[in-house]
Amino acid sequence: MQSKGYMLFSGTSNPKLAEKIASHLKKQLGSVRISRFKSGEIYVHYEESVRNADLYIVQTFSHPINDHLMELLIMADAARRASACSVNAVIPYFGYARQEKKDAPREPITAKVVVDLLTVVGIDRVITIDLHAPAIQGFFHTPVDHLTALDHMTEYLKSKNIMNPVVVSPDAGRAKMAEKLATYLDAPFAIMMKKRPAHHKADITHIIGEVEGRTPIVIEDMIDTGGTIVSVVEGLLAKGAEPAYVCATHPVFSDRAWERLVHPGIREVVVTDTLPLPEVVSSPKLKVLSMAPLLAKAIDLIERGGSISTLFRGGM
Numbered sequence: 419m420q421s422k423g424y425m426l427f428s429g430t431s432n433p434k435l436a437e438k439i440a441s442h443l444k445k446q447l448g449s450v451r452i453s454r455f456k457s458g459e460i461y462v463h464y465e466e467s468v469r470n471a472d473l474y475i476v477q478t479f480s481h482p483i484n485d486h487l488m489e490l491l492i493m494a495d496a497a498r499r500a501s502a503c504s505v506n507a508v509i510p511y512f513g514y515a516r517q518e519k520k521d522a523p524r525e526p527i528t529a530k531v532v533v534d535l536l537t538v539v540g541i542d543r544v545i546t547i548d549l550h551a552p553a554i555q556g557f558f559h560t561p562v563d564h565l566t567a568l569d570h571m572t573e574y575l576k577s578k579n580i581m582n583p584v585v586v587s588p589d590a591g592r593a594k595m596a597e598k599l600a601t602y603l604d605a606p607f608a609i610m611m612k613k614r615p616a617h618h619k620a621d622i623t624h625i626i627g628e629v630e631g632r633t634p635i636v637i638e639d640m641i642d643t644g645g646t647i648v649s650v651v652e653g654l655l656a657k658g659a660e661p662a663y664v665c666a667t668h669p670v671f672s673d674r675a676w677e678r679l680v681h682p683g684i685r686e687v688v689v690t691d692t693l694p695l696p697e698v699v700s701s702p703k704l705k706v707l708s709m710a711p712l713l714a715k716a717i718d719l720i721e722r723g724g725s726i727s728t729l730f731r732g733g734m
Contacts, residue, residue, distance in 0.1 A: 422470045422503070424721055429477035429493060431486040432694050435510065436476035438710030443717060448473075452489060460489050462496045469501040474545075474717055479513030480693045481672065487513070487532065494539040506543040507536060508717070510692035510709055511640075511668045515550035533557040545716055547692055547709055548639045548667040563716055567667040567690050568595065569731050570707045572602045574688060575635060580663065584608055584632040588650045596637050599665075602731065603635070610650055630658035633685075640668035641689070644675035651683040661685045668692050669706075679703075 427448040428436030440447045449465035475497070477490040490507060497505045517528035529551070536544065537559065545563045549555070555562040575583075585607040587596035593609050600607035608627025634654050641647055641664070651662050661683050669689040679687050680701065688705045689695075695706065712729060719726055 424472040424474060424717070425468060426474045426476065426717075427464075427493070429475060429486060429489050431480045431489070432476065432478045432510070432691070434694065435478070435691050435708075435710060435713075438691075438708060439476060439508070439714045439717070442711055442714035450493070452493075460485070460492050462489070462492045464496060464500055467500070468497055470503050472504045472506065472721070473497050473502045474506045474508055476508040476510075476713075478510045478693055480511065481670075483513045487535070491535055491539045494536075494541050498540045504542040505540055506545065506717075506720070507541045508545045508713060510547050510690075510713065511670075512544075512546045512549055512554070515554055518551040518554050529554050530557050543720070545713065545720075547690070547712070550639050563720070563726050565709075565712055565716060565726075565729060567692075567707065567709060567712070568598060568602075570690070570709070570712070571637070571665050571667075571688060572599060572731070574705065574707060575599075575603060575663070575665070578663075580633050580635065582632050582660075583635050584627065584629050584659075586610060586627075586629065586634045586636045586650070586654065586662070588636060588638055588646060592637060592639065595639070599635070599637050605635070606632075608634075610653060625653065625657055629654055631660070633660045634662040636662050636664045638664070638666040640670050641666045641675060641679070641687075642670040643673045644671070644678035647684075648678050648681055651681060655683045663688065665689075669695055671695065676701075676704075 425448045426440050426445055427450050430452055451463045451465055453461045475493050479486055494505045514528045514532050543561045547565045548567055555564055583605045585596045585600035585605050587593045587609045596607045608625055608629050610625050636650055647664055663686050664684055665688040667690050686703050690707045690709045692709055715729055
């Protein structure tokens with residue numbers, strides 16, 4: 419069927435980000451009623467016609483993640499049953515992405531389960547930012563626009579004029595991102611090797627690269643409890659490094675993470691608004707970069723038939 423244009427709706431997970439995206443697109447958020455029954459079940463009703471429209475539903479997987487995932491599924495189903503032309507999910511932070519493979523017998527691959535759920539309810543496209551495991555894109559049989567906050571981080575860090583920097587990857591998994599950032603900043607980079615005796619616990623074993631006397635820029639895709647970051651920073655200080663800048667796209671900030679991050683070895687924590695921050699998390703040490711302009715440009719390019727690669731440095 420012929421689309422009558424696109425409409426933007428927001429779930430309840432990050433309405434401020436959705437409003438910023440709508441503002442950049444010079445559009446109004448669509449009207450949708452989302453409520454909970456006494457039993458906790460979710461109810462969704464679109465308060466205006468979505469027939470023949472391309473819908474973009476902004477819903478990040480913030481806490482409580484299972485509620486927000488279910489809410490997105492129900493919103494997608496309601497849109498399909500109301501004859502929407504297409505349903506596109508804007509998921510700035512894709513939860514369950516750390517469970518993308520089996521590390522031990524009898525474990526699930528939960529990221530694949532989430533992808534299957536999104537597929538079954540008829541979501542045609544997913545727009546997301548800095549997946550923990552980029553290979554998750556391969557779980558989908560529909561388009562995935564995988565954006566990155568790296569360019570925004572780079573521009574902000576350049577504005578700080580950091581003296582004698584070194585970009586640090588907390589583990590081998592972030593090495594590619596750290597190498598890109600180091601190239602953009604014309605700085606050396608180092609890799610920290612660690613072992614995980616348990617979930618949310620990391621022990622630094624050694625550092626590859628020279629950090630003594632330098633200002634580290636630690637780059638991660640997310641900060642959850644903050645325990646790993648503190649271990650990394652303390653490991654760098656022990657090797658003679660200066661207090662560090664910590665950069666991460668997704669501020670999950672669970673289990674009193676911010677209390678851990680107010681650490682003398684951390685100069686500043688740079689994150690984005692892919693997840694809403696609790697009001698208690700407020701400090702001169704915290705810098706929040708908005709992803710609304712990037713997500714708005716992606717939606718605009720998709721609607722105009724442009725290339726998403728133009729949003730990346732060097733058109734990569």
